[in-house]
Amino acid sequence: MAKDVLCEVNSCRHWANENQCTASSIYITNHQQKQAHSSAETDCKTFETK
Incomplete structure (x- = not known):
């Protein structure tokens, strides 16, 4: 599992x-x-609006 996950x-x-x-x-x-x-054909379900 990745230790560092980056997101923009x-x-x-x-x-x-x-x-x-x-x-x-x-x-x-x-x-x-x-x-x-x-990657353009995926969706992040972890996203939550600030």
Whole structure:
């Protein structure tokens, strides 16, 4: 498991300085119920608005 998770979505409550993610776990799903072939085809379900 990754020790350092980086995220540029600074409108998320789990975002911290230097793009660090402070969530205790990360949940990512396929976008639109199809198998992902790139990061653009995924969605972060961990996101919460600040």
